[in-house]
Amino acid sequence: MKPEEVVRQTVIAKLEALGWQTDRLQWKPEWQIPSTPHDLSKRERGQKYSTAGSADLVAFADNSRQSYAMQVIFEFKAPDISAGREQLMRYLSMEPMAKLGYWTNGSQSLAIYKQHINEWLEVEGAALPQPDDDLTRPPSAPLTWKTLRLPTDVELTAALKRLVATVVVQDSRATRREDQLRELLHVMLVKLDNDAFYSLPKHSHEPVRFRVYGGEHNRIQKTAEAIRKQFKDYFAKQQNRVFNQDDQDEIKLTDATLYRVVVELSQFRILGDDMDVLSKAFQVFRASALKSGEGQFLTPQRVIRPCVMALEITSEDSVIDPACGTGSFLHETLRQVKENEFPDEAESYRIVKYANDNLYGTDMDSIGIKLTKALMIAFRDGSTHVLQGDSVRVHNWASSFPQLQSELGSKHHPDGVARKFTVVVTNPPFGESLKVSAADARAGKYTISKAAAAGKKSEYVELEIGLIFLEHAYRLLQVGGRVGIILPETYFFSFSYRWLPDWLEGRLKLRGMVNIPMEAFEEFCRAKTNFYIFEKIGELVIDQETTEEKAR
Structure with missing residues (x-):
């Protein structure tokens, strides 16, 4: 040997x-x-x-x-x-x-x-490491914004996967998966708030707050105490804007787990000038929590940017993503409007006003909504119109989602949806197994479900939720507005959907298409998708007595 x-x-x-x-x-x-x-x-x-x-x-x-x-x-x-x-x-x-x-x-x-x-x-002459050794060795001097590292995709992906798959799952205090993810998210919100503050030029040379504290024998306790205090302060400041009613101003992780999360994240710039890093950080985190079987496939940043560019959004547009996830399309819209129209920091008030007045997002997922709100606040606000609720089941808005009813509802349209937007941009959940029932389609007055039922015994049929979202986007738009939506290619080329062109007639006109390689979503599925850009060319309204449609 x-x-x-x-x-x-x-x-x-x-x-x-x-x-x-x-x-x-x-x-x-x-x-x-x-x-x-x-x-x-x-x-x-x-x-x-x-x-x-x-x-x-x-x-x-x-x-x-x-x-x-x-x-x-x-x-x-x-x-x-x-x-x-x-x-x-x-x-x-x-x-x-x-x-x-x-x-x-x-x-x-x-x-x-x-x-x-x-x-x-x-x-x-070091001894061999033991399994429970603290292998952390903090930097010799406290970190500042100037000395924080901009991580590569690989570094950030690995760090976040480690937190989700290895660190929080071992916590003895938060034992349920949903609790672990919520508490991890709360620590990340503290980091996000820290980055937003220290990225400002006047604070960039100061020691950052989100870091390891204490000496060799009390690092875990001192770090946990400091981060708990920072979260309590953040919660008090943003309680009514970011958090849910069930959230509390305490991080419910053990000191050891909280310390390990801080160790992994404290060295990086997560929020900064590069929105790619920001988006990547939270997309990776959310991907670890999602089930691909649910049809929720996060949109990579390399797809988001050209899609938003193709829509040519300006500060005159009112924009909504009705399946916003972690808000990536909204973040990118805000970034492009700022870059194209208000690059001077002296005009920052204009971009803040634009975000607060004109950007909307909805999603069923509470984690996604919380992330979207926190990121919009950290970047340029715009959290005001980020709402949790089932966007497409309009008939449930009044009883279950009063905020959606208040912000997006209308008594003037039979389908109950206000035509208040000039742009809808979204990547809805999709998949053969993810459908809206015929009963819900009927209750929501979705004419696309009636079109799919042509030649069948039922007036409405169960239909893929991606197609329901297409009609929902159409409803949200003013005439002349445009929708950018990621959908499977098969909807537009398969014989099974031969009825779809007739439904589009008089409603939506295809104005462009961005090819999305299959590899873009290979982490989640192998469906071939494209980003379709439609213009709303007309308004067909439902006669409430006959359920027939007519041009307005």
Whole structure:
């Protein structure tokens, strides 16, 4: 047996004796380290990539053996401490989630901890790490906005996956999944508020509040106390704008869990000049909580930006996303209007007024609504018209969603929807199994369901919710307004939907289409979709007595 193999087997035995679970240690096969950041991105996409070498042993924080759960990289091949140091630093640089590199040749040892950008803490003669060790080594000086790192997609994805899949699930206080996600979201709102404050030039050199506090022996307690106080302050300030009636001004996670969340997030800029990072952060978080079977597929930022550009939205437009999710289309609309019309900070009041007056969003999901409100406040407000409720079941608005009834309802239209918008932009849930019942379609007076029923015994039929959203968008629009909507291509080319062109006649005219590659949603589904742009060319109204339609 080679000398390094003897060392490896000895270390593995000692780690197991310290309490490390065997299925959290990997050495067969050895873990492949990417050569470059580009190779790291390739690996995360499941593509072939070049390697800088293989780690002799890797320890994980859970049983997934995924890169987001990586804790420690061990090396035994390097003959001396100098070579071991060089190899560990190279490997640690390419594995963003690894907290510690550990080298030993059997007689000497070296531990290298990551602190911050190009900051390393070296400990010669270090003992082997134990499973419950705090591997965090805070930066030598308090972080400021200037020294926070702008994370790559891979770094941010890994950090958020780690929080959702590894950190909060082990919490002994919040044991239900929905409670864990809510509390994690509340910590992230504190981080978001922190970034909004310290990104301002006059505060950018001050130590940020969202960070690790205390010394080696009281870091967990002091950090948890500080973040709990910050959340209490944020809650008091935004209680009526962001939070639900059931929310409280306390983060219901253990100190240890809260500390670990802060450790993962505190080094990054989540809110800043680059909306891609902002959107990515919360899309990744939300993706971990969503069930793909529900038909809710988050829209990637690389899709959102050209789609909003194609709609040519201006400050004269009133805009709604009736399935807003985490508000990505609204954020991007606000960003583009600001960039195109009000780039000067002296005109910031104009963009704030635009956001408050003209941007609307609705969604059933409470997490998505809370995120959308918080982000709109942090960016340029616009949280006023972000509403929770079932957007398409209009017949339930008055009884179950009075805010929707107040903001979007109308007594002047038989279908109950006010025509108050010039733009509807949305990515509704879709899928063969996600449908609106015939009874709901009838109650909501959805004529598209009647069109689909042509030649059948029933007057209304069960219909995919994406098509119901298409009519809902049509109803929300003024004549001459435009709708941008992501829908499966099959609706417009399949024989099963041969009735759809007749329904569109006199209502919506196709004005453009943005091709969306199948890969855009491959994390969730393999449906081929496009972004369709329609203009509302006419108003067909329902005669309440005959349920027949006529042109207005």
